[in-house]
Amino acid sequence: MAPETEAPARPVTDSGKATAPRTPPIPAANALPPLGEDPAALAPIDPQDKRVVGGRADINQLAPFKYPWAWEYFLKANRNHWTPLEINMAQDVQDYHHRLTPAERHVFENVLAYLTTSDILAMRNIGLAVMEKMTAPELQIYQARQVYEESLHTWTYQHCIETLNLDQREIYNRYRVVPEIHGKIALSNRRLNAVLRSGLDMGNRDTLHEFALSYLFFAGIFEGCWFYNGFTPIFALQRRGLMKGTAEQLQYIMRDEVLHCGFGIRVVRQLIQEEDLQLDPAALRLLWDEAEAAESAYAGYLFQEPMLGYSADLHREQFRFIANRRARQLGLEEPFPGAANVVPWLDEQVNLRKEKNFFETRVTEYQTGGALNWE
Numbered sequence: 001m002a003p004e005t006e007a008p009a010r011p012v013t014d015s016g017k018a019t020a021p022r023t024p025p026i027p028a029a030n031a032l033p034p035l036g037e038d039p040a041a042l043a044p045i046d047p048q049d050k051r052v053v054g055g056r057a058d059i060n061q062l063a064p065f066k067y068p069w070a071w072e073y074f075l076k077a078n079r080n081h082w083t084p085l086e087i088n089m090a091q092d093v094q095d096y097h098h099r100l101t102p103a104e105r106h107v108f109e110n111v112l113a114y115l116t117t118s119d120i121l122a123m124r125n126i127g128l129a130v131m132e133k134m135t136a137p138e139l140q141i142y143q144a145r146q147v148y149e150e151s152l153h154t155w156t157y158q159h160c161i162e163t164l165n166l167d168q169r170e171i172y173n174r175y176r177v178v179p180e181i182h183g184k185i186a187l188s189n190r191r192l193n194a195v196l197r198s199g200l201d202m203g204n205r206d207t208l209h210e211f212a213l214s215y216l217f218f219a220g221i222f223e224g225c226w227f228y229n230g231f232t233p234i235f236a237l238q239r240r241g242l243m244k245g246t247a248e249q250l251q252y253i254m255r256d257e258v259l260h261c262g263f264g265i266r267v268v269r270q271l272i273q274e275e276d277l278q279l280d281p282a283a284l285r286l287l288w289d290e291a292e293a294a295e296s297a298y299a300g301y302l303f304q305e306p307m308l309g310y311s312a313d314l315h316r317e318q319f320r321f322i323a324n325r326r327a328r329q330l331g332l333e334e335p336f337p338g339a340a341n342v343v344p345w346l347d348e349q350v351n352l353r354k355e356k357n358f359f360e361t362r363v364t365e366y367q368t369g370g371a372l373n374w375e
């Protein structure tokens, strides 16, 4: 896989000039009467009837595609297949108990504590709030894969926690007792709960706007910034030869998250264009500011004591730098102009440069291993 690249910036806020307003409300594809009851249901589908939400084409028919890029995402996702059991964690046990300083253990445990809760939330978001609103099968199929991947990520953290013999009750409860971790989760829960209801009226412009903002938050910030940049403290340990097994696990997760983020941003752009949505600038500003404040508090808690090679200030600045990238990919203005790339090695982590070692050290043979293609 190539390093993460910038998507061409096409301003979505101009979409209103190009697209017809959405009139009259159309039935959801999955609300069509069964075959035999409606003569119109016997007609072949026109892929142009597909929409991100409120489409009229039969949801059970994959092709012809309206969104071929969504199918490509599904194929790409299937090239990054692994299980946490395949990565050797033996040295991590030694590192954690004998080589990490107390400050480094604090960082490691709290990153893990945040991630455990966060990935379950990600699974619920895409599986329960987002996927059911989609009315094109090629979108739902990638999201179904994404739901599986989020649960795989949760398994990965659990595997690390078990291997290192950490106190599960303590780790999993940490977000409930540490305000700086809770702040990020609470913010995400709020965005999730706003669109979690089934039967949301997507013909209502305010509801649609809220849904777009929620999905934008999850794809662009939660996955695109908080996950993408969230592994960095452990990669900083990896660069010093510490916790390399955990870091490798996170590299696999990061590859998934890059795709989740890219796909979600693409869907949001498509939704904005199809529905002729104008995102409220004040709502967007609030989105970025809340995310920055939560991330900044979290960074301050992680790095109460300095850690060799990384710090709270580096983490905060890198958040702002990556946030600008996500905004450009969304076709939006940069929220933090001038933010610098203070962790230039971060993007390289997507590349899994140690693949050779991975194949040497893997402990099980995976049936589709021959199909792996590390571009």
Ligand SMILES: [Fe+2]
Pocket (backbone or CB within 6 Å): 119, 122, 149, 150, 153, 253, 257
């Ligand atoms: Fe995930």
Ligand SMILES: [Fe+2]
Pocket (backbone or CB within 6 Å): 122, 150, 223, 256, 257, 260
């Ligand atoms: Fe994800």
